[in-house]
Amino acid sequence: MNLRIKDVAEAAGVSVxxxxxxxxxxxxxxxxxRQRVLSAIEQxxxxxxxxxxxxxxxxxxxxxxxxxxxxxxxxTEVSRAVEDAAxxxxxxxxxxxxxxxxxxxxxxxxLMEEExxxxxxYSPTHDAAQRFKAQAYDFPVVMIDRAAPAGSADAVVLDNRxxxxxxxxxxxxxxxxxxxxxxxNASTTGRExxxxxxxxxxxxxxxxxxxxxxxxxxxxxxxxxAWLAGEPAARPDAIVASNGLLLLGAYRAMRARSTxxxxxxxxxxxxxxxxxxxxxxxVTVIAQPVYEIGKNAMxxxxxxxxxxxxxxxxxxxxxxxxxxxxxxxxxxxxGG
Amino acid sequence: MNLRIKDVAEAAGVSVxxxxxxxxxxxxxxxxxRQRVLSAIEQxxxxxxxxxxxxxxxxxxxxxxxxxxxxxxxxTEVSRAVEDAAxxxxxxxxxxxxxxxxxxxxxxxxLMEEExxxxxxYSPTHDAAQRFKAQAYDFPVVMIDRAAPAGSADAVVLDNRxxxxxxxxxxxxxxxxxxxxxxxNASTTGRExxxxxxxxxxxxxxxxxxxxxxxxxxxxxxxxxAWLAGEPAARPDAIVASNGLLLLGAYRAMRARSTxxxxxxxxxxxxxxxxxxxxxxxVTVIAQPVYEIGKNAMxxxxxxxxxxxxxxxxxxxxxxxxxxxxxxxxxxxxGG
DNA sequence: ATGAAAGCGCTAACAC
DNA sequence: GTGTTAGCGCTTTCAT
Numbered sequence: 001m002n003l004r005i006k007d008v009a010e011a012a013g014v015s016v017x018x019x020x021x022x023x024x025x026x027x028x029x030x031x032x033x034r035q036r037v038l039s040a041i042e043q044x045x046x047x048x049x050x051x052x053x054x055x056x057x058x059x060x061x062x063x064x065x066x067x068x069x070x071x072x073x074x075x076t077e078v079s080r081a082v083e084d085a086a087x088x089x090x091x092x093x094x095x096x097x098x099x100x101x102x103x104x105x106x107x108x109x110x111l112m113e114e115e116x117x118x119x120x121x122y123s124p125t126h127d128a129a130q131r132f133k134a135q136a137y138d139f140p141v142v143m144i145d146r147a148a149p150a151g152s153a154d155a156v157v158l159d160n161r162x163x164x165x166x167x168x169x170x171x172x173x174x175x176x177x178x179x180x181x182x183x184x185n186a187s188t189t190g191r192e193x194x195x196x197x198x199x200x201x202x203x204x205x206x207x208x209x210x211x212x213x214x215x216x217x218x219x220x221x222x223x224x225x226a227w228l229a230g231e232p233a234a235r236p237d238a239i240v241a242s243n244g245l246l247l248l249g250a251y252r253a254m255r256a257r258s259t260x261x262x263x264x265x266x267x268x269x270x271x272x273x274x275x276x277x278x279x280x281x282x283v284t285v286i287a288q289p290v291y292e293i294g295k296n297a298m299x300x301x302x303x304x305x306x307x308x309x310x311x312x313x314x315x316x317x318x319x320x321x322x323x324x325x326x327x328x329x330x331x332x333x334x335g336g
Numbered sequence: 337m338n339l340r341i342k343d344v345a346e347a348a349g350v351s352v353x354x355x356x357x358x359x360x361x362x363x364x365x366x367x368x369x370r371q372r373v374l375s376a377i378e379q380x381x382x383x384x385x386x387x388x389x390x391x392x393x394x395x396x397x398x399x400x401x402x403x404x405x406x407x408x409x410x411x412t413e414v415s416r417a418v419e420d421a422a423x424x425x426x427x428x429x430x431x432x433x434x435x436x437x438x439x440x441x442x443x444x445x446x447l448m449e450e451e452x453x454x455x456x457x458y459s460p461t462h463d464a465a466q467r468f469k470a471q472a473y474d475f476p477v478v479m480i481d482r483a484a485p486a487g488s489a490d491a492v493v494l495d496n497r498x499x500x501x502x503x504x505x506x507x508x509x510x511x512x513x514x515x516x517x518x519x520x521n522a523s524t525t526g527r528e529x530x531x532x533x534x535x536x537x538x539x540x541x542x543x544x545x546x547x548x549x550x551x552x553x554x555x556x557x558x559x560x561x562a563w564l565a566g567e568p569a570a571r572p573d574a575i576v577a578s579n580g581l582l583l584l585g586a587y588r589a590m591r592a593r594s595t596x597x598x599x600x601x602x603x604x605x606x607x608x609x610x611x612x613x614x615x616x617x618x619v620t621v622i623a624q625p626v627y628e629i630g631k632n633a634m635x636x637x638x639x640x641x642x643x644x645x646x647x648x649x650x651x652x653x654x655x656x657x658x659x660x661x662x663x664x665x666x667x668x669x670x671g672g
Numbered sequence: 673a674t675g676a677a678a679g680c681g682c683t684a685a686c687a688c
Numbered sequence: 689g690t691g692t693t694a695g696c697g698c699t700t701t702c703a704t
Binding site for chain 2: 680681682683684
């Protein structure tokens, strides 16, 4: 096995240059010669060495995908969108999970440099996003889910404040008055959703109960459990969770507490994960255009590659409010 | 930017060899010199060129992960396990989705050859698995979910026949007698689960109703919908679905048909996806050790790399029967 | 339309 | 413990 381009050249009775030209479909080659080369390649089972190609050409045709965890349905879907677009453009995708761990994050960013990647799709932790300097890298970066401050890199994000506010508006309209919110403490996203939440409540002169927590189901379960166990008068009548993992924990806490879950306290949140539709009653959520986010990220990347001087852009996508049974109109007003 | 090892060597006042030695931590270097080199690297912001390194050393430190779709929770989890193990060993992961499409599959296998990957974790379609020739490739391949026939490659699989049979045994024990099964038509897995299903029913002299369908929720919804709409006497009293997607479709069909889903027909299947626990009643499933499968696949790969002459191994992992409300004991026996 | 030859950036003999 | 040098397999001028 391990053949070189020279072997193909000899077999086809041409120079290596000619073989290279048919391989990269670049440069003039007579059709009969091309056929001869092609069949030599086929016959020998030759495969060009990607590393050699990249070294010489300077083009790696590789994009890096850095997310906190592919198991998060949001990133699962984004990954798929990115891989789809990459496949169509003949790019390969290197998958990196950071677990919101600064060390892993730094290590993978360094890896991207060593790979001389064509570009990176990146979901940074809050801290990393703050520190991020696009000009420190030789490749373009498109951030997803979380934008870097003041256009230091292209980004595709949800209109978090608006989406959060719409969730609150919906709850208020349905008669809920003591609305509590749970927000992720590691991301810019959590902060933005918190802001939209607070603003909307303020507009209605409603009290706010909000907490920033570790973005996992367990911490949500703990906090919501505590809320539900509190004095009935102080207990929230609706709970908002700022991402799919927190929403899951909140749902579990509510289920654990009564045989008729969601009967007395409403629940709503972010991320239209499969289970939110399947449980009964279904859970009202903001659905993010997840596949679109990944697809648009790849488009921004492609455009940036085509014109590096272009000023940075942040694409803001709207969320969709999906109303389900968990926010049924309140039968009897108890509070303000 | 774009510095070469030579620049570092000059800055540190040493030869390129010495720099190479500290980079790869391989070969003797005096400690004071090492420090000098390290700080030169740091100061200049030098990053070794991965392509050049690979070309010269012949070691790509890259593994390919070829699955049908990362969005399938099974592969999502496997991907994560593979990436975890890769990270610990300093390997990069190239992510490939085939969509059970033979063309994409062939293209990605070819990519793996061009990349001169260290190894591949691969979930082939049924046809590709049949055709697969390990000796056609210069890198080891570990199959997951679906094994190639007669040990042509290492593999990690579930004990499908046993798991399927246990599902049937459970249903029979709970009083169900007219058990219908839905099986994926694209995979070896579907066939094996079908066999276990049929064998178990035969053992109990029970009639079997089984169908092979496209492995997506829509086709399951159609088929189960038709079953439920049939004559009450012919209608199954329990339905088994051979993977998470079919189970989802089956669940939807049952929900669509009555306001008290699952009250008159039992449901059970494969894959302990999040929703199966959260719906009420929960759905009885065979839980696959998904993370373990990915982790073990990487271990087999590592061991094969260490000893290529080792005979091929198939690791068979047991599924776990998770009993939930969807298979409550039958109150009144209607059938045989 | 085709070929000869230089060289991408690195590692690994080999020499000292 | 350190340096010199050849060459991994390819693409790309530059000639012809």
